[in-house]
Amino acid sequence: MKLAHYSDIHVTHFPLSGKPALKRLAAVASYSLAGRGRHFQGSDERIGKLLADVDAQAVDHALCTGDLTGVSTEAEFSRVAGLFGPRLEQPGKYTVIPGNHDRYVRGAEGLFEQHFGNLSEGGRFPFLKHVTSEVSVVAIDVARPTSLIDSSGLCGPKQREALLGILTDASLEGRFVVMAMHYGLLRAEGQRDARHHGLRDDLEVMELIDRDDVSLDLVLHGHMHRPYVVKTKKRTIINAGSATDLHVKGCGYNVYEIDPAAHRVRISRRTWNAGPGRYEAAPESPLNRELSTR
Numbered sequence: 001m002k003l004a005h006y007s008d009i010h011v012t013h014f015p016l017s018g019k020p021a022l023k024r025l026a027a028v029a030s031y032s033l034a035g036r037g038r039h040f041q042g043s044d045e046r047i048g049k050l051l052a053d054v055d056a057q058a059v060d061h062a063l064c065t066g067d068l069t070g071v072s073t074e075a076e077f078s079r080v081a082g083l084f085g086p087r088l089e090q091p092g093k094y095t096v097i098p099g100n101h102d103r104y105v106r107g108a109e110g111l112f113e114q115h116f117g118n119l120s121e122g123g124r125f126p127f128l129k130h131v132t133s134e135v136s137v138v139a140i141d142v143a144r145p146t147s148l149i150d151s152s153g154l155c156g157p158k159q160r161e162a163l164l165g166i167l168t169d170a171s172l173e174g175r176f177v178v179m180a181m182h183y184g185l186l187r188a189e190g191q192r193d194a195r196h197h198g199l200r201d202d203l204e205v206m207e208l209i210d211r212d213d214v215s216l217d218l219v220l221h222g223h224m225h226r227p228y229v230v231k232t233k234k235r236t237i238i239n240a241g242s243a244t245d246l247h248v249k250g251c252g253y254n255v256y257e258i259d260p261a262a263h264r265v266r267i268s269r270r271t272w273n274a275g276p277g278r279y280e281a282a283p284e285s286p287l288n289r290e291l292s293t294r
């Protein structure tokens, strides 16, 4: 079974459209002064080529772990939905969940669901999707609008309870189970993320996924733009990083070759090569490896 995983594609236009909000004005400063505009310059073209490259790998399923937009405007959502095109009609092949930039300000509610609801089970989180006869994706939504100086996420007690119900259900026993979320649970060196940037209930979610009665092989996420693999006590976590951020050396995405019965996965990185303008295999990537997931 082949699964593609990409994240943080950030369609980026000069952010002065949509309903005015202090946080969106701050995004203008980030775009102009802090270099976000340069990091994601031409991201529309890379997103189009990324989606085509994913399809060319003949994967069984493709998962995007959020941050499709920059500041959650209607114009950005329309543009990135246009790049997805007919893929939006194929929930059996594609899954997309929102990131904090897709829930950037109050007032943008419903825009993600309007454009990508078909690929996220109508935005009813958490959800369980059987993507092949042996592989299942469980997705949670931990993104929410926050203040100017806060980009933290929250799973919340209600969603954690529902998540536990799904992950301990007998129907998942024997299957290869992938959990998808936007935020990470640990940083690259294994430490917790900062309070203003990470998941507020990271410890509770980690305690949940490390339970003996939970069926889970991989946790897949984005949010941090540099990719890495890390472990909790029991689970393997893979951050795909940003697929389009030019500031990140090796920006790109992952293909997972999964052996569901053996609970093994082989990670292969594909990265953006600006010269020919395409994504290609990165045999030297430190992410490439094969590992057991149980």
Ligand SMILES: [Fe+2]
Residues within 6 Å of the ligand: 067, 099, 100, 101, 182, 222, 223, 224
């Ligand atoms: Fe993010």
